[in-house]
Amino acid sequence: MKKKKYEGKLQVVPSDNIYINVNNLKKGVYTLKIINKNKVIKKTKFKKN
Numbered sequence: 001m002k003k004k005k006y007e008g009k010l011q012v013v014p015s016d017n018i019y020i021n022v023n024n025l026k027k028g029v030y031t032l033k034i035i036n037k038n039k040v041i042k043k044t045k046f047k048k049n
Helices: none
Strands: 030-037 039-048
Touching: none
Parallel strands: none
Antiparallel strands: 030 039
16 A cells, blocks of 8 residues: 655644644544654654544
């Protein structure tokens, strides 16, 4: 199975909270990587049931 990579860029965010809506994802295990200046600063996995 070929992995797909989706990425997006945020403009200035007016608060300290960022929400990611996963309603349209299929069931499975996903990896979320938060990157700052081309360096991964946080990597976490989550499971969509």
